[in-house]
Amino acid sequence: MKNFLFVLWMSCYLPVTAQVSATTDTLWKQQFRGSEARINDLVHVRLELKPDFVSRSMAGKAWITLKPHFYPTDSLCLDAKKMVIEKVGIVSDKGDITPLKYIYKDSARLYIRLNKLYAGNEKYQVYIAYKARDNEERTDNASVEPAYKGLHFINPDGKDKEVPAQCWTHGQTEYTSYWAPVIDRPNQRATTEIALTVPAKFVSLSNGTLAGKQDNPDGTRTDRWKMEQPHAPFLFFIGAGDFKLITDKYKNIPVSYYIPTAYESTANRIFGRTPAIMEFFSEKFGMEYPWSKLSLITGHQFGAAGMENTTAVLFTDNMLKNERQLTDETADEDVIVHEIAHQWLGDLVTPESWSNLFLSEAFATYSEYLWKEHVYGKEVAEQDIYKLLSKYTEDPRNSKKALARHYYRYRESLFDAVSYNKGACVLHLLRNYVGDDAFFQAVKLYLKRYSFQSVEASDLREAFEEVTGQDLNWFWNQWFYNPGHPVLDINYSYNDVKKEVMVTVSQTQQTGSIFKLPVYIDVYTGGQKQRHKVWVDNNQATFSFPADQKPTLVNFDGDRTLVCERKENKTTAEYVFQYQYSDKQADKIDAVVYALQHTSDGDAAKFLLAVIQDDKASYRYKELILKAFKSSGVPDNFVGETEKIAAGSKHASNRALAAELLGNLRQQKYIPLFEQALKDSSYTVAGAALNALAKIDQARAIAVLPDLRKDNRGALSAAIAKVEVFTKTDADFDNMYATFTSQDLRAAYDENFNTMFNFITYMKGVKDMDHFKKAVGAVMAFRTRITPYSMELKGMIDDALLAVKTSKQEQGVKDHVKLIEKELHDSK
Incomplete structure (x- = not known):
């Protein structure tokens, strides 16, 4: 899954510190989270589903085939969240259903007493009739559970003419069980067969291929989707709505794009590179696209950027753009590439537990680099991986987290810059260390060996060891299993008497670990570059190299693949030379950053x-x-x-x-x-x-607003709303207040970020004291709620309030000034 966190703004995803700031609960730090014990294994899930757009609910019937994993068992536990369970039974070979005793606990788990003791690997089938409902509940803390989990109906009554009627589901991490009773764990796999009955005017989508359709007398149609290859429950998907279906293909594999009619003309500009991406990864990974089809669909109000449901990828409808929007540079192609790469790395080969999530997300994120390298060249790809590393290192909390993370409070907290950014950078480092041929041969072996299986980090290591013939435990231990990264203090000097270059590297990280770093040091002298390979494996290491004259530049980590923070004692002249003569984008960007930090230097x-x-x-x-x-x-x-x-x-x-x-x-x-x-x-x-x-x-x-309103999207819409604030008066207070106070935190971050500050700007023109008191109270209440999640945003709100204070001082409204001063003072 690609999160907005990495597409829009890092703070969009509520930080982990938010969860622990309000509680002293640290019990999770002692709870090792490995893969779930497999008592029963899913084999096949057959569903008959009928979404009801009027009641925002769904009637479901499930025939679930299972078998004990090894030990005999006479019981079964299924995840079934917030359902109405109507019937549970065992299905005979003839299809007869005999009722079974069950306990439905906490509207979350369905405990079933089977009709007998089943031996290991002995298949049986249970039947469940149930009702699921729209998961409308929202939560401020998206790190606990995202608001877009489970089953969702969008504009079901069709009253909003700007929004197409839809329903869609989201299953990651363990949310498929909001609409289908399953063992909702990533180390389970099952084939699926889903009969989805929808209004005849709608199109539908699910995993696998469309095996048949039937028109019904009541104005509905039943589409039967069949997935003949096993996949994990969190990848199960259903969707239906008022879409235009655009067909394409990769070789003989059907490809389709589900697009609202308004965007039919730009569908190929949005999704049209999909076959080329499939072809690229088929070649790069050494394995053809492994599924029967690939469909891409957008979901209104879907809160992530994309989700890799097997053969049926769901995207945010922010992907939908008209011709004018498409002239702007966006990260949309990255999202498409990310989710398609997941069809191999995440869907075909799936982490056995959320603790190993990085095996999916690191590879999918690094696949964005591979695609950019292929299509746009190394310059663009290297600039992007530099940004990935910078985003990871800029937050000191990240250095406390390992890639393979077996201790965490919430599953959603794993979707962070460690799993994505650091993971991608470590894979880039690994590729540089073993070489291109070995890297991609190992990825090919990994995919071939573990197809349709669950994996952990050691499985990837074994594939790399088999290809390279090397023991790579040291690499996995320091980069995958241990937290942090090296923080390097690098000093260069030249001894004119000894004609010798000295490079001293100190590891100053506070994690207690010393990293083993194979690295190149490049020495530029007389227009020539000499490369030296060294290993840094102590907290301080010094290397010396002969040089007849003082080098123009000495550059540590010449390939710029280390996952580290670095401080160097280079001069302005050396950085300028580095910008001009290094072929690495990280070196060039570092030179620009250095100069920006030293603008007083002429x-x-x-x-x-x-x-x-x-x-x-x-x-x-x-x-x-x-x-x-x-x-x-x-x-x-x-x-x-x-x-x-x-x-x-x-x-x-x-x-x-x-x-x-x-x-x-x-x-x-x-x-x-x-x-x-x-x-x-x-x-x-x-x-x-x-x-x-x-x-x-x-x-x-x-004055120009009327013309601009005729065609506005994105940044122009936000600017119009900002300028419109200047036209608002006390007469507009109720509407402005309602708009501000009705948003939840997630919406404030993802959807209506500017709304927060437009309202504060609006306060400059509020004259009525009662209105002003009410407005200040609302802003302070919002500030209190946001503080645990983002001190940066709290500071921005404070600055905006101080700007209101200054405006009120200029207007001579002393009561308003005193009120803001008091509220800010009391909140300290």
């Missing part, structure tokens, strides 16, 4: 100006520079280049950044530039231009 400032003026330089280097100016302001000698970027960069993200920066200068001369940018093909640029225009001439920004 040479560093000149280097940054040269980068931003260089037409051949990656737009991402320029993006780094422009983002830095958001907090520091645009230096005078960079204004001209910023104007050029705003007016003519090929990349919408940089045009938008430049417009934002110029808006902060609040100069009337930029009004024509911003008015022209309002017509930009990119909503992101148009949105940035509207915000910038409002800073200079609020009345003019308000």
